[in-house]
Amino acid sequence: MPFLDIQGILDVLPHRYPFLLVDRIESITETTTIGIKNVTANEPCFMGHFPGNPVFPGVLIVEAMAQVAGVMVMHNMEDRHHKIVMLAKIEEAKFIRPVRPGDQMRIEITMLHLRPTRAKM
Numbered sequence: 001m002p003f004l005d006i007q008g009i010l011d012v013l014p015h016r017y018p019f020l021l022v023d024r025i026e027s028i029t030e031t032t033t034i035g036i037k038n039v040t041a042n043e044p045c046f047m048g049h050f051p052g053n054p055v056f057p058g059v060l061i062v063e064a065m066a067q068v069a070g071v072m073v074m075h076n077m078e079d080r081h082h083k084i085v086m087l088a089k090i091e092e093a094k095f096i097r098p099v100r101p102g103d104q105m106r107i108e109i110t111m112l113h114l115r116p117t118r119a120k121m
Contacts, residue, residue, distance in 0.1 A: 002036075003028050004071065012074050013067060014084070018044045021064035022107075025071055031111045035068035041101035056099035062090065068107045073114070088115065 004012070004025035013020065026034045039056050046054040066087040074080045099105060 002026055004075075009071060012071050012080065015067060019063075020067070021060060022067045022071065025068070028072055028075055031072075033068055033072035033109045035064070035071065035107045035109070037064045037105040037107065039099055039101055039103045039105065043101070046101065054101055056103070058093075058095050061095065061099060061105065062093060064105060065107050065109065069109045069111070072109055072111065 002024040006023060009020070009022050009025060010016075013022070015021070021037055022035045023038050024036045026036060028034075041054070043056065045057055045060060049055060049057050069087065070085045073085045074083070077083060
């Protein structure tokens with residue numbers, strides 16, 4: 001049984017179709033989270049990326065990773081419906097193989113550092 005199903009994810013993240021790229025969260029702690037994205041042939045990006053040779057765009061893979069990280073950060077955040085969490089930095093991203101329709105991405109996030117927010121003036 002998932003830790004968060006799609007309804008739980010919708011409660012945490014502001015993203016909606018077609019830009020919600022997480023289907024379920026399998027586990028979550030303060031510093032690690034595992035999320036699942038099932039890639040189907042119906043993804044809007046496959047109409048043009050690429051006809052006859054569908055490949056899930058790398059930028060959407062990174063966005064899916066950012067959304068799983070966002071769930072981890074926002075899950076226990078007070079007043080999360082009035083806050084936004086943003087990915088600030090990516091170092092050394094590498095894509096090992098293409099993601100295609102029928103694939104399942106298992107996204108494992110480990111938080112190494114959380115930058116505190118600045119006080120508003």
